[in-house]
Amino acid sequence: MLLRLAWRNLWRHKRRSLITAFAMAIAVALCMATTAFTDGMGRKMFNVMVEQQLGHIQVHHPDYPTGRKLYDTVPEAAKTMDALEGLPEVAHASAQLMGFALIGGAEETTGGQLVGVEPAREIAVTRADERIVDGRFLEDGKPGEIVLGAGLADEIDVGVGDTVVVVTQGSDGSIGNALYEVVGLFRTGNAALDKSGSMMALADLQDLLVLPDQVHKITVLGHDPDDLLALKNAAIAVVPDGTQVQTWEEASPQAVQMMAMMKFSTLIMLFLVFAVSSFGILNTMAMSVFERTRELGVLKAIGLRPGKLVQLVVAESVFLAALAGSIGFGIGGLLDVYLMVYGLDISGGNPEGMSFQGITLDPVMYGAIEPFSIFSILAALILVSTGASFVPAWRASRLDPVEAIRTE
Amino acid sequence: MSIVSVRNLQRTYQQGTITVKALNGVDLDIDSGEFTVLMGPSGSGKTTLLNCIGGLDTPSSGSVVIDGTELGKLTKGELSDLRLHKLGFVFQSYNLIPVLSAYENAEFVLLLQGVPPKERRERVMQTLKDVGLEGMEHRRPGELSGGQQQRVAVARAIAGRPALVLADEPTANLDSKTGHALIELMKHLNDVHGITFVFATHDPKVMDAAKRVVQLVDGKIESDDRR
Numbered sequence: 099m100l101l102r103l104a105w106r107n108l109w110r111h112k113r114r115s116l117i118t119a120f121a122m123a124i125a126v127a128l129c130m131a132t133t134a135f136t137d138g139m140g141r142k143m144f145n146v147m148v149e150q151q152l153g154h155i156q157v158h159h160p161d162y163p164t165g166r167k168l169y170d171t172v173p174e175a176a177k178t179m180d181a182l183e184g185l186p187e188v189a190h191a192s193a194q195l196m197g198f199a200l201i202g203g204a205e206e207t208t209g210g211q212l213v214g215v216e217p218a219r220e221i222a223v224t225r226a227d228e229r230i231v232d233g234r235f236l237e238d239g240k241p242g243e244i245v246l247g248a249g250l251a252d253e254i255d256v257g258v259g260d261t262v263v264v265v266t267q268g269s270d271g272s273i274g275n276a277l278y279e280v281v282g283l284f285r286t287g288n289a290a291l292d293k294s295g296s297m298m299a300l301a302d303l304q305d306l307l308v309l310p311d312q313v314h315k316i317t318v319l320g321h322d323p324d325d326l327l328a329l330k331n332a333a334i335a336v337v338p339d340g341t342q343v344q345t346w347e348e349a350s351p352q353a354v355q356m357m358a359m360m361k362f363s364t365l366i367m368l369f370l371v372f373a374v375s376s377f378g379i380l381n382t383m384a385m386s387v388f389e390r391t392r393e394l395g396v397l398k399a400i401g402l403r404p405g406k407l408v409q410l411v412v413a414e415s416v417f418l419a420a421l422a423g424s425i426g427f428g429i430g431g432l433l434d435v436y437l438m439v440y441g442l443d444i445s446g447g448n449p450e451g452m453s454f455q456g457i458t459l460d461p462v463m464y465g466a467i468e469p470f471s472i473f474s475i476l477a478a479l480i481l482v483s484t485g486a487s488f489v490p491a492w493r494a495s496r497l498d499p500v501e502a503i504r505t506e
Numbered sequence: 507m508s509i510v511s512v513r514n515l516q517r518t519y520q521q522g523t524i525t526v527k528a529l530n531g532v533d534l535d536i537d538s539g540e541f542t543v544l545m546g547p548s549g550s551g552k553t554t555l556l557n558c559i560g561g562l563d564t565p566s567s568g569s570v571v572i573d574g575t576e577l578g579k580l581t582k583g584e585l586s587d588l589r590l591h592k593l594g595f596v597f598q599s600y601n602l603i604p605v606l607s608a609y610e611n612a613e614f615v616l617l618l619q620g621v622p623p624k625e626r627r628e629r630v631m632q633t634l635k636d637v638g639l640e641g642m643e644h645r646r647p648g649e650l651s652g653g654q655q656q657r658v659a660v661a662r663a664i665a666g667r668p669a670l671v672l673a674d675e676p677t678a679n680l681d682s683k684t685g686h687a688l689i690e691l692m693k694h695l696n697d698v699h700g701i702t703f704v705f706a707t708h709d710p711k712v713m714d715a716a717k718r719v720v721q722l723v724d725g726k727i728e729s730d731d732r733r
Binding site for chain 2: 099102103106107109110392393396397398399400401402403404405406499500503
């Protein structure tokens with residue numbers, strides 16, 4: 099009966115209830131659209147930073163992350179790779195050898211980063227082939243090939259089919275140089291890498307740097323990204339002594355901070371939007387209680403306990419929130435679908451996309467739905483509706499029936 | 507047997523610097539099945555006494571015992587439960603819940619009492635029949651006349667089978683004919699079902715129907731006539 103009464107009370111002032119419900123619905127819908135957009139951006143950043151660069155875990159020499167020295171390598175690379183790939187927790191693994199070199203075309207030369215990879219394994223881990231914008235990616239068993247970042251290729255004025263010369267210093271002090279055919283250009287989304295990065299076969303770079311069977315980093319993707327510890331422990335058991343295994347969170351605290359910051363800023367926005375809309379509910383419920391002072395007094399007089407009176411007023415507010423939620427989640431869902439299917443053009447006229455925190459985002463950013471965000475909006479809606487109605491409900495429960503019944 | 511036992515009841519109010527004695531040492535016993543009228547001029551204390559008997563107002567001193575339970579010893583929640591199970595109220599301005607039908611208004615108390623659905627329906631329908639509202643169960647208060655609304659209020663008051671019904675100026679908002687019919691109804695309920703009524707009123711029609719008239723003046727009982 100209390101619920102029936104609460105529902106009917108809501109419709110005593112249809113216009114006021116609907117205005118409040120729509121105001122909250124708009125807040126819900128906007129929050130849904132905004133969180134879908136930021137979640138999409140977060141997913142993209144996670145994709146670029148973690149899955150394409152850091153991996154779920156990394157194997158490297160303990161000093162390599164801080165020193166980036168040529169000699170800080172993982173030995174017995176081939177054997178270690180086979181061992182890692184044999185682990186049930188591991189989905190894919192890819193070894194990388196890094197070096198710096200002068201890379202020159204016919205006219206121009208610039209400094210660049212060399213990354214030696216095993217093409218098939220690299221594709222499996224980082225999906226590097228998807229980022230080729232011209233030509234093709236490296237192929238196993240084809241030495242003497244190189245792919246360049248699109249920005250780097252522009253700088254030294256080379257394209258697919260051209261030959262570049264790479265000059266670097268080997269680990270034994272010798273000067274290594276060789277010619278490579280440019281078979282493709284890539285754009286990763288990482289602005290720095292696109293302007294200075296290049297990739298070649300691992301064996302080619304091991305020869306050039308005189309680092310046989312050595313790599314600087316092995317990037318590993320597990321089957322379960324949420325169980326990094328199991329993956330890390332399994333890897334520790336098979337890597338050579340003196341090497342370090344780190345989760346992506348340990349390898350890049352900045353990435354963790356960035357993800358946390360995005361989530362936090364979303365929560366702040368939710369808080370602000372719902373804080374404002376809570377005044378709408380507070381006002382509606384306060385007016386509703388004020389207008390029904392006598393009636394609530396009568397309910398108390400005939401034996402309705404104060405706690406039940408609180409339930410009655412809070413139930414009205416929850417109904418209002420449910421109505422707002424239904425409309426808001428409906429509109430918000432449509433906005434989310436639009437963002438997921440059509441995305442939002444954030445290029446601002448720049449066809450290469452917008453750079454954010456060193457990562458170039460696609461010109462069109464697509465939304466994503468994260469359960470955490472939907473749960474947060476739902477929780478905020480419930481908290482705000484019950485919280486905002488609690489003060490009027492508490493006041494109603496404290497009414498003196500005699501005074502209340504006398505109220506005109 | 508006394509349903510109501512009031513002893514040395516005092517109720518004082520503070521109006522600015524003046525202390526008003528609304529009740530000044532009232533002693534009163536009301537037996538089961540009585541049809542009692544508290545009468546007196548405005549400010550005599552009849553409504554205050556009714557509110558104190560109903561547990562709606564807290565006496566400054568003295569005691570009120572309803573059906574063996576002293577109200578002063580109850581918590582607010584227990585007082586609510588006592589009102590729910592032992593008392594029925596009829597107010598001057600009907601004070602029905604406007605969004606509930608006549609049936610639902612009468613049913614409300616039974617729902618709070620936890621009466622099972624089948625019994626609830628039978629009792630509500632019988633009560634509405636008793637007060638002459640058969641066929642009007644689904645009408646909301648706004649669709650009923652003043653007299654009909656007050657009959658719903660009476661139905662709500664008696665549906666829970668209280669030990670005592672307290673009515674504060676129940677005929678004040680009704681025309682003479684309707685008011686008379688309402689009094690006849692309550693008299694009938696008293697005669698046939700033995701429901702105990704206590705009225706606060708200065709309506710002569712109610713006094714004419716009363717079995718007992720308690721006259722209050724300046725917060726004291728001046729006379730107590732049984733007929």
